Amino acid sequence: MNQQTSTRRTFIKQVILGASALSLPRLNVLARPAKDRLGVALVGLGLYSTNLLAPALQRTKHCYLAGIVTGTPAKAEQWKRRYGIPDRNIYNYQSMDKIANNPDIDVVYIVLPNSMHMEYAIRAANAGKHVWCEKPMALTAHECEAIIKACRDNKVKLAIGYRMQHEPNTQAVIRFGKERVYGPVKSISAAAGFHYNRTDHWRQKKSMGGGAMYDMGVYSLQAARYCSGEEPIAVTAQQSTARPEVFKDVDETMTFDLEFPSGIRAHCQTSFARNINSLRVNCEKGWYQLEPF
Numbered sequence: 001m002n003q004q005t006s007t008r009r010t011f012i013k014q015v016i017l018g019a020s021a022l023s024l025p026r027l028n029v030l031a032r033p034a035k036d037r038l039g040v041a042l043v044g045l046g047l048y049s050t051n052l053l054a055p056a057l058q059r060t061k062h063c064y065l066a067g068i069v070t071g072t073p074a075k076a077e078q079w080k081r082r083y084g085i086p087d088r089n090i091y092n093y094q095s096m097d098k099i100a101n102n103p104d105i106d107v108v109y110i111v112l113p114n115s116m117h118m119e120y121a122i123r124a125a126n127a128g129k130h131v132w133c134e135k136p137m138a139l140t141a142h143e144c145e146a147i148i149k150a151c152r153d154n155k156v157k158l159a160i161g162y163r164m165q166h167e168p169n170t171q172a173v174i175r176f177g178k179e180r181v182y183g184p185v186k187s188i189s190a191a192a193g194f195h196y197n198r199t200d201h202w203r204q205k206k207s208m209g210g211g212a213m214y215d216m217g218v219y220s221l222q223a224a225r226y227c228s229g230e231e232p233i234a235v236t237a238q239q240s241t242a243r244p245e246v247f248k249d250v251d252e253t254m255t256f257d258l259e260f261p262s263g264i265r266a267h268c269q270t271s272f273a274r275n276i277n278s279l280r281v282n283c284e285k286g287w288y289q290l291e292p293f
Helices: 011-020 047-056 073-083 096-101 114-126 141-153 168-179 217-228
Strands: 002-007 038-043 063-069 107-110 130-134 158-161 185-193 234-241 253-259 265-271 276-283 286-290
Touching: 038 047, 063 073, 063 096, 096 114, 107 114, 114 130, 114 141, 130 141, 141 158, 168 217, 168 276, 168 286, 185 217, 217 253, 217 265, 217 276, 265 276
Parallel strands: 038 063, 038 107, 107 130, 130 158, 185 265
Antiparallel strands: 002 234, 185 276, 234 253, 253 265, 276 286
């Protein structure tokens, strides 16, 4: 097993902020325009768009699948037939900027490898369209700030595809912490991961923003933040890889301990090597737990 251990106070600002960016309560909420439904264009037609987002957009009340951006002509034809998307709403990565002239499309949803989030989020904002971007928002704090600036400069809204703050159990544990239902929070443990079987995918490539921390690690980190209600001031992190032939230059497992201003400590894990899915919050007068969280 290869291990690399690092301790640095700027870890959260320079790396993790880029991974988790802002939690949804801190982002501008996309207001409904005068039209009845928002037209959404998906950028990137991988498994997430194909198996989850596109089917879900057939069931939504206030938005619908209006367009696509893809670099694969065959996919464009398949989606055109399946969802009845008109030719004028089908773009490739070179022509995407022409979305600016399309009144059918109100929102551009970035569903691309992590390394591409900044470029295409900024292009969408510059086209005058509201931006939904999958998590992680980007790779660094600098990239996140560039996206935010582009959206502000173009007067469009920005939201990150992180659903947990809309989930009732998550809302409950956030409330427990704010209201100190069981007294002040003392410690938190959060773990999120699964056994990733693919051996040649962008999630295993550093240049494309791969690694467990940028993917499932977002959940552990965000849980520590919203359960404590604070921002971490220090971190100790240990990276490990059990399959170096697969995870050659990114983390397969990351274990990290966070320290918060009030003294709360969080022990967090994320992994592409094993199935882990739990959250526990220890307080002065009791504890609460979600499994799976």
